Amino acid sequence: MFKRLPGDEARNLVSTTPDTAVVFRPAVVSTPAILTIVLLVFRMLAGLVRTIWRHPIACAIPVALGAAWCVYGWPASASLLGTVVLLLISWAFLDRPSFSRLVGYRLLAWWRFVWVYRRHWQPVMTVSGLGRHIRGRDYLPVLGKVTCTSWADQVTVRMLKGQAVKDWTDRLDHLAQGFGATSCRVSLVKAGQLMLTFPRNDPLSQPLPALPVHEEPTVGPVEIGKREDGQPWRLKVHGTHVLVAGATGAGKGSIIWSVIRSLLPAAQAGLVELWAVDPKLMELSYGRDLFGSRYAATPEECVDLLDEAVCVMQKRAARFAGLQRSHTPTIEDPFVLVVVDEVAFLTAYQSDRQLRQRISSALATLTTQGRAVGVGVLAALQDPRKEVMNIRNLFPDKIALRLDESEQVDMVLGDGARDRGALADHISPVPELGAGVGYVRLEASPEPVRVRAAYVTDADIHAMVDAYGPYGQAA
Numbered sequence: 001m002f003k004r005l006p007g008d009e010a011r012n013l014v015s016t017t018p019d020t021a022v023v024f025r026p027a028v029v030s031t032p033a034i035l036t037i038v039l040l041v042f043r044m045l046a047g048l049v050r051t052i053w054r055h056p057i058a059c060a061i062p063v064a065l066g067a068a069w070c071v072y073g074w075p076a077s078a079s080l081l082g083t084v085v086l087l088l089i090s091w092a093f094l095d096r097p098s099f100s101r102l103v104g105y106r107l108l109a110w111w112r113f114v115w116v117y118r119r120h121w122q123p124v125m126t127v128s129g130l131g132r133h134i135r136g137r138d139y140l141p142v143l144g145k146v147t148c149t150s151w152a153d154q155v156t157v158r159m160l161k162g163q164a165v166k167d168w169t170d171r172l173d174h175l176a177q178g179f180g181a182t183s184c185r186v187s188l189v190k191a192g193q194l195m196l197t198f199p200r201n202d203p204l205s206q207p208l209p210a211l212p213v214h215e216e217p218t219v220g221p222v223e224i225g226k227r228e229d230g231q232p233w234r235l236k237v238h239g240t241h242v243l244v245a246g247a248t249g250a251g252k253g254s255i256i257w258s259v260i261r262s263l264l265p266a267a268q269a270g271l272v273e274l275w276a277v278d279p280k281l282m283e284l285s286y287g288r289d290l291f292g293s294r295y296a297a298t299p300e301e302c303v304d305l306l307d308e309a310v311c312v313m314q315k316r317a318a319r320f321a322g323l324q325r326s327h328t329p330t331i332e333d334p335f336v337l338v339v340v341d342e343v344a345f346l347t348a349y350q351s352d353r354q355l356r357q358r359i360s361s362a363l364a365t366l367t368t369q370g371r372a373v374g375v376g377v378l379a380a381l382q383d384p385r386k387e388v389m390n391i392r393n394l395f396p397d398k399i400a401l402r403l404d405e406s407e408q409v410d411m412v413l414g415d416g417a418r419d420r421g422a423l424a425d426h427i428s429p430v431p432e433l434g435a436g437v438g439y440v441r442l443e444a445s446p447e448p449v450r451v452r453a454a455y456v457t458d459a460d461i462h463a464m465v466d467a468y469g470p471y472g473q474a475a
């Protein structure tokens with residue numbers, strides 16, 4: 001691609017007569033005009049066919065208007081145009097979602113393609129270093145299709161040969177600023193092709209109220225909030241263990257309470273048992289009656305409760321051995337969810353070494369062997385460093401809420417998560433804007449997804465205790 005051009009040889013010439021200028025004249029072969037014209041006409045025709053093929057309706061409208069003008073005169077054409085506009089406006093008023101999907105977002109995508117991305121493509125690529133300017137020629141990544149959703153623009157890009165995804169993830173800020181967005185995310189579509197996501201607005205900027213409790217008992221995945229793409233955020237709790245990491249005030253409580261809230265009907269039906277380990281004596285004590293006797297606060301109580309969970313797990317494992325490899329919740333063998341608020345109080349900050357070791361080993365046993373027999377752990381943690389939580393990798397699912405340092409993002413979500421756009425250290429510390437907002441990795445994709453948990457208020461917890469408290473007493 002970057003073959004040396006004949007002109008470059010001039011600099012390698014050695015002249016034996018220094019006073020004589022070396023003049024290099026490359027041979028010029030003139031292309032016949034007819035060939036250039038044929039090529040241009042062919043390109044125009046190909047472009048026309050491609051446009052008609054891709055946008056048949058958008059092309060049909062100006063053709064019909066033009067035909068009406070020619071055949072019946074301009075008044076007919078103008079009234080046809082007015083009718084089309086009126087129909088579109090009525091459609092937009094009557095059925096906004098279908099109008100947006102079929103017309104609105106397509107028009108917006110076309111406009112953003114022309115006005116934002118194509119217009120700024122060359123300067124952004126060159127300045128950010130993603131394009132190359134070599135010997136007078138620009139080599140730029142190819143801008144593909146632009147698709148608009150309710151909250152973001154998705155832009156497909158063909159990378160330059162030899163570029164890596166990392167070249168792009170290293171320049172997220174350049175891309176976001178260059179195209180006037182607040183952030184940018186990069187995902188690989190297929191070899192050599194990327195999708196850039198530029199949010200246009202933030203659908204998670206408003207706190208979400210607590211979600212209604214569905215009467216139907218379910219062990220999950222349980223709905224606990226909203227994803228950035230507008231879909232419900234469902235968290236798997238049965239058959240896994242979940243670690244929620246977030247700085248103080250990040251909203252860990254909203255995830256814990258949203259999970260508990262959605263499991264209450266199943267708990268009432270006897271399919272789930274909620275066990276609470278609350279060393280901070282703050283978060284879970286608020287709905288203490290929901291846990292009945294399975295509530296522990298002092299370090300001694302906590303270790304006893306965790307040991308009891310290990311005991312339940314081991315008894316089940318002994319019964320299931322050779323008979324079944326996965327757990328289905330039943331009244332005899334309900335799903336046991338051990339909720340631990342601020343797990344570091346029990347592991348890193350516990351001064352009694354013996355207790356600390358017992359707690360760590362109980363947690364490690366539960367997280368390595370519990371999920372197949374229906375014992376899960378949902379733990380919250382402020383500081384995800386290894387010194388504080390050396391078993392964090394035993395939790396298959398992790399949620400990164402607002403974190404203090406950028407390095408902590410990869411500690412929670414795995415290597416490269418921050419490069420791919422999980423900017424958990426950029427989440428606002430203002431509770432209304434950022435509490436409960438975080439990033440998760442869904443099973444189907446390595447790309448981090450931005451989410452917000454619904455906020456379960458103190459009044460909601462009281463109402464939950466009133467409605468489902470008897471379950472706790474009975475447990």
Ligand SMILES: Nc1ncnc2c1ncn2[C@@H]1O[C@H](COP(=O)(O)OP(=O)(O)OP(=O)(O)O)[C@@H](O)[C@H]1O
Nearest residue numbers: 207248249250251252253254431435436453454455
């Ligand atoms: N999902 C949410 N949406 C909106 N606001 C929230 C949400 N979750 C929490 N908040 C607000 O943020 C404040 C702090 O939340 P919370 O106590 O759950 O944080 P935390 O991460 O548990 O902090 P800590 O570790 O200090 O206990 C709450 O008092 C509430 O006002």
